[in-house]
Amino acid sequence: MDTLIVGFGLAGLAYVETLQLSNKTFHVIDAETSGSSAIAAGIYNPTVLKRFNMTWKGEELHALALPFYQAIENRLKHKINFPAPIYKLFSQVAEHNQWAVAADRQGLSLFLDATIHSTPLAGVKSPNGFGKLKECGRIDTRALIDAYRLSIDNFYTQATFDYAAIEQLEDGLMYKNIHAQHIVFCEGYAMVNNPFFSNLPLVGSKGQILIIHAPQLQSDAILKGPIFIAPLGDDRYWAGATFEQKDKTLATSVKGKDWLVTKIEQLIDVPYTIEDHVCHIRPTVIDRRPLLGTHHKYKNIHLLNGLGSRGVLTAPQAAKWLYQSIDQRIDLLFEVDINRFEKTVEKQA
Ligand SMILES: Cc1cc2nc3c(=O)[nH]c(=O)nc-3n(C[C@H](O)[C@H](O)[C@H](O)COP(=O)(O)OP(=O)(O)OC[C@H]3O[C@@H](n4cnc5c(N)ncnc54)[C@H](O)[C@@H]3O)c2cc1C
Structure with a gap:
C-alpha cells in the first residue's frame, strides 16, 4: 500500500x-x-474583505479548488458546493471608494462587482450599502x-x-x-x-459559532459584516466566528456566545433563535x-x-x-x- x-x-x-x-x-x-x-462554514472567498485585497495566491488556489470539489460532487452524486454571492456590508461610506478602487485592480476584478448597492436588504441592517462578491460560495464541508x-x-x-x-x-x-x-x-x-x-x-486560533434559525431573513447570499452569516437552508444560518488566540480548549463560552449575539444584532434586525453553539481550533501558523x-x-x-x-x-x-x-x-x-x-x-x- x-x-x-x-x-x-x-x-x-x-x-x-x-x-x-x-x-x-x-x-x-x-x-x-x-x-x-x-x-467550518466552508466559505470560499479568495479576497480579504477587511483590507480590500487578495489572499496569498488567492486566484491560483480558487482556480484549482473549485473544479476539484466539483469533480468530487459529480462523482459522489452528493451536493456539496453551494455557490452564493457574498454581500460585504459597508461599515462606513468611506469604504465605497476603497471598494471601487479594489474592484478595478487585476485579480480582484474577477471577484468584486464594482457597483455600490444601496437598496435595503430585507431583514439586514445595511445603512451604508453593500458590495457584491462573485465566484464565491460555500462547500458543505x-x-x-x-x-x-x-x-x-x-x-x-x-x-x-x-x-x-x-x-x-x-x-x-x-x-x-x-x-x-x-x-x-x-x-x-x-x-x-x-x-x-x-x-x-x-499557534491555533479558536473559533466559536452559532447556528441560528431566522425564518424572516430569507437571504440566499452570504452576509459579511462584523461576522459572516451564511445560509444553510431551511431558514437556518451559520453565524461566526470568534478568533481567540489564548484559549485552546474545545469548550464554548458564554463570553463567546454573547460576542456573537452582539455581532448578529449589528447585522440583522429580524427575530431568530439559537439552535447550536460549537467551536474548534483553526490550524493557524x-x-x-x-x-x-x-x-x-x-x-x-x-x-x-x-x-x-x-x-x-x-x-x-x-x-x-x-x-x-x-x-x-x-x-x-x-x-x-x-x-x-x-x-x-x-x-x-
Ligand atoms: C469556526 C471556524 C470557521 C471556519 N470557517 C471556514 C470557512 O468558512 N472557510 C474555510 O475555508 N475554512 C474555514 N475554517 C478553517 C477550516 O476549518 C480549516 O482550515 C480546515 O478545516 C482544517 O482542516 P484539517 O483537515 O487540517 O483539520 P481538521 O478539520 O481539524 O481535521 C483533522 C482530523 O484529524 C483527526 N485526527 C487528529 N489527530 C488524530 C490522531 N492522532 N489520530 C486519528 N485522527 C486524528 C481528527 O479527528 C480530524 O478528523 C474555519 C475554522 C473554524 C474553527
Whole structure:
C-alpha cells in the first residue's frame, strides 16, 4: 500500500483525492473526535474583505479548488458546493471608494462587482450599502467529509493513531497490520500532540459559532459584516466566528456566545433563535502559510497541515504540492516548506 493518512478533515480528504487521481493506494485512520472541518462554514472567498485585497495566491488556489470539489460532487452524486454571492456590508461610506478602487485592480476584478448597492436588504441592517462578491460560495464541508468517507469505507479505520506503533522497515513502514510506503499526518490542530512535528509553530486560533434559525431573513447570499452569516437552508444560518488566540480548549463560552449575539444584532434586525453553539481550533501558523514537508530524519513521514482559516481553498493545492514533493521530488515552495522553521525542525523527535 502506498500511503497511510492520519486525519480525515479537509487536509486528509484532499490528500486522498490527490492519491486517487494518481491511482495510488491508501488507508485512512481518523479518530472521529471532532475537527475544524466539521464546524467550518466552508466559505470560499479568495479576497480579504477587511483590507480590500487578495489572499496569498488567492486566484491560483480558487482556480484549482473549485473544479476539484466539483469533480468530487459529480462523482459522489452528493451536493456539496453551494455557490452564493457574498454581500460585504459597508461599515462606513468611506469604504465605497476603497471598494471601487479594489474592484478595478487585476485579480480582484474577477471577484468584486464594482457597483455600490444601496437598496435595503430585507431583514439586514445595511445603512451604508453593500458590495457584491462573485465566484464565491460555500462547500458543505461536513457533508463532503461524510459522503467521501462512505465512498472509501474499505480503506478507512476509525481509531486514534498510536505514534509509538510505527515500525521502520527497509521497504517502508509498518503500523500495526498496515504496511505502507509513507505516512501523511493531516491532524489539524491536534498536530500539537504529534511527537514528530510538535515543535513546529502551529499557534491555533479558536473559533466559536452559532447556528441560528431566522425564518424572516430569507437571504440566499452570504452576509459579511462584523461576522459572516451564511445560509444553510431551511431558514437556518451559520453565524461566526470568534478568533481567540489564548484559549485552546474545545469548550464554548458564554463570553463567546454573547460576542456573537452582539455581532448578529449589528447585522440583522429580524427575530431568530439559537439552535447550536460549537467551536474548534483553526490550524493557524505563525506566518499564516501551510505546513508541508517531510520529517528531517524519517523520510517516509510527512506533514500536511497549517490550512489556517482558509482550508477550503488551500487544501487541494497544498495536497498537490506535498504529493509532488514526495512522488516526483519537486521542491516545495520555501513559503510552505516546514524547513523554513529550520531550528525548530532540528529539535523534532
Ligand atoms: C469556526 C471556524 C470557521 C471556519 N470557517 C471556514 C470557512 O468558512 N472557510 C474555510 O475555508 N475554512 C474555514 N475554517 C478553517 C477550516 O476549518 C480549516 O482550515 C480546515 O478545516 C482544517 O482542516 P484539517 O483537515 O487540517 O483539520 P481538521 O478539520 O481539524 O481535521 C483533522 C482530523 O484529524 C483527526 N485526527 C487528529 N489527530 C488524530 C490522531 N492522532 N489520530 C486519528 N485522527 C486524528 C481528527 O479527528 C480530524 O478528523 C474555519 C475554522 C473554524 C474553527
